[in-house]
Amino acid sequence: MARVFSLPDFFLPESPGRPIVYKKIKAKYRPVPQYGLQSLVRLLSGIESNLKPSFERQLNWPVRVVLDDHDGAAGVILPLIPDEYFVSLRRSSGEIKRRPAEVQYLFTDSRYCARVGIPYPDESQRLDLCRSLSFAMVMLHKLDVVYGDLSARNILFRVLPKPAVLLVDCDAVRPKGGAAPLGAQPHSPDWEPPEAVKARARRDSTGYNIQNKETDRYKLGLAVLRILSPGRGCSTNTDPKVVKSVLPPRIYSLLEQSLSVNPSGRPEAQTWYKEFTS
Structure with missing residues (x-):
């Protein structure tokens, strides 16, 4: 575009x-x-x-x-965008390519990261990245702004000097009472909230295109789930049970609520942020 x-x-x-x-x-x-x-x-x-x-x-x-x-x-x-939000990706040919450090790299396993020469954050660093992401969403929602297409390519991450994320494509967000400047906010594949999936099934394009704080909260929960459960199938996983055994009960409970089919029951970004900082 x-x-x-x-x-x-x-x-x-x-x-x-x-x-x-x-x-x-x-x-x-x-x-x-x-x-x-x-x-x-x-x-x-x-x-x-x-x-x-x-x-x-x-x-x-x-x-x-x-x-x-x-x-x-x-x-x-x-x-x-600062240099720390880029990675040097080593291709099979040996060529090194500089690429934005998209959060999709966090969904891969440690062997892939070692092979291509990119960081593989440990569990503590991943929790810090989730905290950083939740705080970014706190600031947006405090301004009554809907991010919309929160997904694997619109969140950049760094590990050093300390774990943090950077949201990009912010010219496509939607402030309260207005339209998104660049047109309808899309849902990236595998990041569609349940209400959008249902709308698509009944061929309701208007319902499918609805984006609000509740859809942002779903995608925030999905990002947290996938950041904390790297490996095979991570990029399409929507089931929080895969991380139940390794998460504190309160964080797991927030995940379940975030990925609920009930939009009104999804926790606010502020709730996530408080949990990650407690």
Whole structure:
């Protein structure tokens, strides 16, 4: 949908030392209404000053909207993703490729990670990553923003200097009372909540496309489950029983509630965060 260009010679006045990039929307996806993207940029000014550094560390948020001579927005300016959120992936040919450290790599087993040369976090580090993810969702939901397509490719992770996650594609989120700037928020395959699966079965496209805090909470629970249960079948697993024997009862209970078919019973991100920090 977009191409990303480095802007090594440009800086914003409010953060003169912070590298930025230009995410240019491809012509076939335009026009994109500029006002929706501008509303996301304006949200930054409403964040409490004590939370803003954490917000900027954990969400790759648009900081400017770019316009050109055509209708709508041409793209957005984003902070450059820090190096620690990339991995050097060793291919079978021996070639090394630099890739975003997508959370999908956490779903693989230790042998795969050793073979391709990427980190394999231990159990404690994985719990810290889950805590970081839950806090990112706390901040979004506190602003009444629905992330939407929370999935294996939109969450980046790092292990050092300390475990943390970074949410990307934040130009596709939906603030309360508005539409997602880039159109309907998708469900990635194998990340569909039960209510979307049921809607698809009855060919209800409107019901299928609904995204809200409850669907975010389901996907948060799914991410926690998969981060904590790496190995065969992890990337499609929706059954919390696979980790029941290794999790504290309270965390397992939250997993069961999060993956429930009852949206109203899913715990808030704040509940997850408190549990991971207790």
